[in-house]
Amino acid sequence: MKRAYLLKSILLILFSTTHLLAEPVRLVMVGPPGAGKGTQATQLAEHFKIPHISTGAMLRDHISRSTELGLKAKAFVDSGELVPDHIIVGMLEETLRANGDGFILDGFPRTLAQAKILDQMVERLGMPITGVVHIAVPDEVVVERLTGRGRKDDTEAVIRRRLEIFGEETTPILSHYRDQSMLLSVDGVGSIQEVQSRIRTALASHRHGATAVGKGS
Numbered sequence: 001m002k003r004a005y006l007l008k009s010i011l012l013i014l015f016s017t018t019h020l021l022a023e024p025v026r027l028v029m030v031g032p033p034g035a036g037k038g039t040q041a042t043q044l045a046e047h048f049k050i051p052h053i054s055t056g057a058m059l060r061d062h063i064s065r066s067t068e069l070g071l072k073a074k075a076f077v078d079s080g081e082l083v084p085d086h087i088i089v090g091m092l093e094e095t096l097r098a099n100g101d102g103f104i105l106d107g108f109p110r111t112l113a114q115a116k117i118l119d120q121m122v123e124r125l126g127m128p129i130t131g132v133v134h135i136a137v138p139d140e141v142v143v144e145r146l147t148g149r150g151r152k153d154d155t156e157a158v159i160r161r162r163l164e165i166f167g168e169e170t171t172p173i174l175s176h177y178r179d180q181s182m183l184l185s186v187d188g189v190g191s192i193q194e195v196q197s198r199i200r201t202a203l204a205s206h207r208h209g210a211t212a213v214g215k216g217s
Contacts, residue, residue, distance in 0.1 A: 024100065024101050024102035024127070024130075025048045025102045025130050025203075026103055026105075026122070026127055026128065026129050027041075027044065027103075027104050027105065027129070027130055027131055027132070027203075028105045028108075028109070028118070028129055028131075028132040028133070028177075029041045029104060029106045029133050029135070030132060030133065030134045030135070030170060030173065030174070031135035031136070031137065031188060032135075032137055032142050032163055032166050032167075032170075033142065033146065033162055033163070033166065034137065034141075034142040034145040034146045034159075035135040035136075035137045035142065035188045036135065036137075036188060036192065036195065037106060038106060039192055040133075040135060040192070040195060040196060040199060041054075041104045043192070043196050044104050044196070044199065044200075045104045047200070048102060050099070050101065050102035050103055050104060051099050051102075051103050051104070052104045052106060053092075053096075053103050053104065053105050053106065054107050055088060055091075055105075055106070055107035055108045056107055058091055058092065058095055059073060059083065059088065059091065062091055063077070069087055069094075072087050073087050073088075073091075085113070085117070089114075089117055089121070092108060092118075092121070093121055093125070096122070096125060096127060097125060100125075100127060109173060110169055110170075110173075111169050111172075111173070112172040112173055112176055115172075115173050115176050115177070116176075129182060130203070130206075131183075131184045131202075131203060131206050132177040132182050132183050133184050133186060133202070133203075134174060134183055134184065134186065135186055135188035135195065135199075136185055136186065136187060136188055137188040138189070139160070139163050141189055142159065142163060143156055143160065143163075146159045147159065184199070184202040184203065185202075186198045186199050
């Protein structure tokens with residue numbers, strides 16, 4: 001049984017490297033803090049040879065280059081306020097326009113409103129999203145991972161509050177993309193290589209209508 005599943009996974013991954021690369025791969029990464037989202041996004045970007053677009057890095061880049069949007073964002077950052085969506089969206093649209101051959105988007109959307117803005121943006125740009133990868137990790141595992149880093153601000157209470165906020169903001173996003181048959185829910189517990197393999201298998205399965213791959217599937 002396990003051998004049959006392994007063979008299926010290998011065939012699906014081979015399918016993904018041939019069929020998916022025939023057209024641009026555009027992915028959105030979603031996952032709680034501590035899920036390893038950035039690591040998986042980086043590996044996917046290397047595998048598909050497309051850029052990993054982190055909205056945090058994008059924001060810092062605009063500020064460091066003193067672009068028009070960067071200067072506007074800096075004013076909010078310097079005053080301790082959150083950078084408004086319209087500024088982030090402006091930066092993101094500029095970045096997506098420059099990466100028509102595919103991308104891995106990490107850090108956006110964070111709310112349902114942002115998800116709807118992204119929908120409109122990619123439709124306007126003619127850049128349909130291939131899929132939305134949700135790395136699912138139980139809260140207890142996240143708490144164990146983050147408290148184990150030894151950072152002073154990573155107390156259990158703070159982490160659980162962050163997870164609570166993440167859940168409140170992300171549940172509507174997951175439902176939104178599930179309704180569009182775009183959600184790929186992947187078990188995020190395991191080694192980096194195991195999770196990466198599940199994501200690639202899920203991407204290939206997505207072309208056949210399957211939308212979830214996890215342990216023991």
